[in-house]
Amino acid sequence: MQRSAERIATISAHLNPSPSHQMEGLSAANCRAKGGSPGFKVAILGAAGGIGQPLAMLMKMNPLVSVLHLYDVANSPGVTADISHMDTGAVVRGFLGPQQLEDALTGMDLVVIPAGVPRKPGMTRDDLFNINAGIVKTLCEGIAKCCPKAIVNIISNPVNSTVPIAAEVFKMAGTFDPRRLLGVTMLDVVRANTFVAEVLGLDPREVDVPVVGGHAGVTILPLLSQIKPPCSFTPAETEYLTSRIQNGGTEVVEAKAGAGSATLSMAYAAVKFADACLHGLRGDAAIIQCAFVSSQVTELPFFASKVRLGRSGVEEIFPLGPLNEYERTGLEKAKKELATSIQKGVGFVKK
Ligand SMILES: NC(=O)c1ccc[n+]([C@@H]2O[C@H](COP(=O)([O-])OP(=O)(O)OC[C@H]3O[C@@H](n4cnc5c(N)ncnc54)[C@H](O)[C@@H]3O)[C@@H](O)[C@H]2O)c1
């Protein structure tokens, strides 16, 4: 946790304020502010995108954030100018293009990565691999160099491969700490809570569905037998809910009809997850969320399950707990597909 001491000067430096900001000798650079509130430094890579923009807005509203760096290869100055006018505590700085990546990353406590292309109807997440693998690799090389101790939240798809890519990059750089690398599967939990609450006639805020495995199709495995509050489902309800949760992303991709994939619900989920990471970093007790992490819960090197977040990132990984027959069958299918996706990510960096 660090105190920001250069609040206004940096806003001005990075946004190139227009003359209207500099009337009568007073510019943002010589206002009297001494510093921002104490908190964490967070970077968003891909901050001008469909997820990046609402994510940046929500992170600017988070009282745990003192400095917010918005990096993209396009349009980050405009998004930064816009977000920086919000009267919340975090200082916002914008960074544009690869030559500013290192400045964007230096000193960060948490880096959130939604950079990359989204799906169009008819595509799988794996169809994004060819473009997004290289993007995530480059960004992670920057993290290894400039903020190797940062917690990294990977949103870019296919998460089942991009997280292994990040791990390999960090291993090659000698900076890999498995506790600090987390694939964001929070949207699956958010969807599961919503859909289950609909079926049961409950408030979604009172429902907690563990979702394990990974983040694509059959690798998304909701454990309906372990929901809180404890409830039972008919076989038809189990089938409907599992299928809807596994295909929630495709539901949005088809509804957007070529205009991208989930952005607003994802920004909400990303901020919920990033906030949990920040509470963990602050040392708050019992911060537990599902995430796709380096894991020994199964024989696979990466797996999503409930984890406890703390000052070092992932401090405990919980076992899957008792599964029913339906979930055990789902787990075998999930592991088979996950193994291929993980290997594809590892191979991409090693080749
Ligand atoms: N994990 C999840 O649950 C989840 C949910 C939704 C979307 N996603 C994924 O998130 C990614 C982004 O989705 P979106 O809808 O925001 O896409 P988008 O196209 O709207 O935005 C992506 C942004 O990334 C930027 N970008 C491209 N290359 C970059 C680079 N090298 N460095 C920095 N920024 C770069 C683009 O300029 C753009 O602003 C996609 O891969 C999508 O599949 C994941």
Ligand SMILES: O=C(O)C[C@H](O)C(=O)O
């Ligand atoms: O479905 C997608 O391609 C985006 C994301 O992974 C989602 O689950 O919404």
